[in-house]
Amino acid sequence: MEQKHSAQGQVRFVRAQNRQAMYREFDATELYCPKCRKAVPVRKRLLLVLPEGDKYEYLCAFCSQSVGTKIDRGVKPMSVII
Numbered sequence: 001m002e003q004k005h006s007a008q009g010q011v012r013f014v015r016a017q018n019r020q021a022m023y024r025e026f027d028a029t030e031l032y033c034p035k036c037r038k039a040v041p042v043r044k045r046l047l048l049v050l051p052e053g054d055k056y057e058y059l060c061a062f063c064s065q066s067v068g069t070k071i072d073r074g075v076k077p078m079s080v081i082i
């Protein structure tokens, strides 16, 4: 199910680096998992790429239950070349 494209991964890596350089974004490291019934470390997964931003899903590191989603805004693709 998981698609891995090295080129895409590289782009995402660069964008993450840029974002970190600009400001420290809050990245949820622990969220409440209804299945585990406690705050758990989470894994971030890119769900959708929307015009308004990238939508990420947070999954419980233990049971892979979805514990939340988030849209990363403000990362405008610099694709306009004049």
Ligand SMILES: [Zn+2]
Pocket: 033, 034, 035, 036, 037, 040, 060, 061, 062, 063, 064, 065
């Ligand atoms: Zn869990």
